[in-house]
Amino acid sequence: MQARATRTAFEAWQERIGVCRDFAHLAVTLCRCLNIPARYVNGHLGDIGVPVVDPMDFSAWMEVWLDGAWHTFDPRNNKPRIGRIVVARGRDATDVPLINSFGPHVLKSFRVWTYEVAQ
Known part of the structure; x- marks a missing residue:
């Protein structure tokens, strides 16, 4: 069973799978x-302070x-x-999608650099 874009909260709990x-x-x-008031956040979560296993990406x-x-x-x-970069906050992923458009997309390149900054 794989994660999918239409998974509900109940399905994630019941099937114990998701992103x-x-x-x-x-x-x-x-x-x-x-x-308890809660809100959904999306952004970039880098690899500062953790072993790099997979390429880091946008996260929720x-x-x-x-x-x-x-x-x-x-x-x-x-x-x-550490190193979270907030892109958007909202009620859920529908409220604050990372992309909202129609038609094919061709991503030629995309890079994000994050650096730890001393206090």
């Missing part, structure tokens, strides 16, 4: 069922409103990461 978007939707849904995670502030949680990686 970062699916797990973010599932966690946002759980928080909202518990009356969530933010939860706790004690008067938004806090980042990553249901896919399930551990703190």
